[in-house]
Amino acid sequence: MKKxxxxxxxxxxxxxxxxxxxxxxxxxxxxxxxxxEIAAEAGINLALLNYYFRSKEKLFEIIMMESMxxxxxSISILFLDEKLSVHRKIELLVESYITMLLENPNLPLFILxxxxxxxxxxxxxxxxxxxxxxxxxxxxxxSNAGGNKKQQLHYFHIMAxxxxxxxxxxxxxxxxxxxxxxxxxxxxxxxTERKKLIPLWMKSMMENS
Amino acid sequence: MKKxxxxxxxxxxxxxxxxxxxxxxxxxxxxxxxxxEIAAEAGINLALLNYYFRSKEKLFEIIMMESMxxxxxSISILFLDEKLSVHRKIELLVESYITMLLENPNLPLFILxxxxxxxxxxxxxxxxxxxxxxxxxxxxxxSNAGGNKKQQLHYFHIMAxxxxxxxxxxxxxxxxxxxxxxxxxxxxxxxTERKKLIPLWMKSMMENS
DNA sequence: AAATGATTTAATCATTTGTTTAAATCAAAA
DNA sequence: TTTTGATTTAAACAAATGATTAAATCATTT
Numbered sequence: 001m002k003k004x005x006x007x008x009x010x011x012x013x014x015x016x017x018x019x020x021x022x023x024x025x026x027x028x029x030x031x032x033x034x035x036x037e038i039a040a041e042a043g044i045n046l047a048l049l050n051y052y053f054r055s056k057e058k059l060f061e062i063i064m065m066e067s068m069x070x071x072x073x074s075i076s077i078l079f080l081d082e083k084l085s086v087h088r089k090i091e092l093l094v095e096s097y098i099t100m101l102l103e104n105p106n107l108p109l110f111i112l113x114x115x116x117x118x119x120x121x122x123x124x125x126x127x128x129x130x131x132x133x134x135x136x137x138x139x140x141x142x143s144n145a146g147g148n149k150k151q152q153l154h155y156f157h158i159m160a161x162x163x164x165x166x167x168x169x170x171x172x173x174x175x176x177x178x179x180x181x182x183x184x185x186x187x188x189x190x191x192t193e194r195k196k197l198i199p200l201w202m203k204s205m206m207e208n209s
Numbered sequence: 210m211k212k213x214x215x216x217x218x219x220x221x222x223x224x225x226x227x228x229x230x231x232x233x234x235x236x237x238x239x240x241x242x243x244x245x246e247i248a249a250e251a252g253i254n255l256a257l258l259n260y261y262f263r264s265k266e267k268l269f270e271i272i273m274m275e276s277m278x279x280x281x282x283s284i285s286i287l288f289l290d291e292k293l294s295v296h297r298k299i300e301l302l303v304e305s306y307i308t309m310l311l312e313n314p315n316l317p318l319f320i321l322x323x324x325x326x327x328x329x330x331x332x333x334x335x336x337x338x339x340x341x342x343x344x345x346x347x348x349x350x351x352s353n354a355g356g357n358k359k360q361q362l363h364y365f366h367i368m369a370x371x372x373x374x375x376x377x378x379x380x381x382x383x384x385x386x387x388x389x390x391x392x393x394x395x396x397x398x399x400x401t402e403r404k405k406l407i408p409l410w411m412k413s414m415m416e417n418s
Numbered sequence: 419a420a421a422t423g424a425t426t427t428a429a430t431c432a433t434t435t436g437t438t439t440a441a442a443t444c445a446a447a448a
Numbered sequence: 449t450t451t452t453g454a455t456t457t458a459a460a461c462a463a464a465t466g467a468t469t470a471a472a473t474c475a476t477t478t
Contacts, residue, residue, distance in 0.1 A: 029240065112380050258466095
């Protein structure tokens with residue numbers, strides 16, 4: 001009995017296919033990517049794709065699930081902590097997200113698209129800890145209406161702003177760069193600046209709304 | 210000599226095709242939409258599509274161009290005005306954008322996607338007045354570093370925040386709605402709230418950055 | 419009414435695309 | 449070495465897809 005017989009020295013085909021698929025799917029979306037393209041990018045034969053993953057759709061499902069997890073997992077760990085204040089959580093979330101997005105710049109658009117065309121399936125891609133954390137955070141936001149004079153900002157605005165300020169520049173990077181004449185290096189610097197800036201903005205936003 | 214012989218009473222085929230194409234393209238993107246689908250949605254024969262517009266790609270080009278113009282035109286008119294302050298311009302822009310996006314909720318994702326995969330073509334879809342206006346506004350932003358104590362916020366941040374706060378909720382609407390249990394009606398109300406809120410947030414952001 | 423030219427249709431073509439099949443190749447076990 | 453089972457390949461299939469063709473239909477002009 002053998003578990004695995006690695007034939008090629010470099011990297012086994014399964015991993016190469018997944019890597020190629022992830023790159024292409026996140027870049028161009030499901031429909032625009034052809035199976036032959038994935039095979040070529042992976043440097044393997046077309047039939048291998050269906051041998052390892054039963055179909056294009058199955059392969060996509062896997063990529064999608066992993067991307068989603070990567071997207072959610074950045075938060076779930078630290079967000080369950082009861083002792084952290086909302087502001088501290090925002091700091092941690094923004095920091096961790098921007099770091100992750102600098103490595104995976106086209107994750108936002110990919111996920112926005114996929115969920116946009118399949119809103120129902122969102123729940124399936126999320127594990128329970130993630131859901132629990134989200135509930136907790138929203139609860140914490142709602143019950144945070146403490147000693148403020150003015151009425152509390154709707155938690156939708158707070159979530160939308162936090163996520164929007166963090167994620168949007170990545171989704172719009174090509175436009176922004178082209179439109180404002182900024183190259184990839186400057187972009188990275190600016191995004192790193194935002195790790196500190198966004199929490200400040202969020203704070204003043206929540207205080208004098 | 211005839212200009213046009215409108216056969217069908219309701220609406221001529223050309224317009225119906227364009228309308229169907231716009232709906233489907235903006236919903237699912239170029240590759241995911243099939244010519245037969247457009248024909249069915251428009252309630253016409255497949256060959257008509259190629260009769261009026263030479264090909265799927267040509268049809269898409271038209272939809273894309275019109276969408277882009279719709280997106281840019283909201284701004285170009287009022288933004289050339291020298292006498293308006295930056296803050297007043299922000300108020301006008303946010304107001305006008307949100308109004309337009311409530312009518313066309315999937316325009317943002319559509320444009321982000323298309324430009325994301327074809328950054329070079331961005332310039333072609335923009336007319337000169339639009340470019341002029343953009344230059345002017347950025348110039349106004351840069352030279353606005355007046356009497357502030359702290360150093361001025363990079364204009365990239367200002368643009369990114371203004372556009373992000375305005376547009377992102379629409380791009381992420383399906384996720385947000387699903388995740389936070391908000392229906393379309395509430396969503397519209399919240400977006401309308403943001404017409405007033407975003408300019409306030411932008412102000413405090415630019416003052417104590 | 420007949421002619422004209424625009425509009426619309428059904429049928430077909432050629433290519434692309436996802437998937438399958440049957441055979442070849444290779445590494446490890448017997 | 450031979451066998452065994454996993455891995456890889458070339459070739460082919462069936463359906464989907466963008467586009468074309470040739471004929472039919474309709475509204476208007478003559």
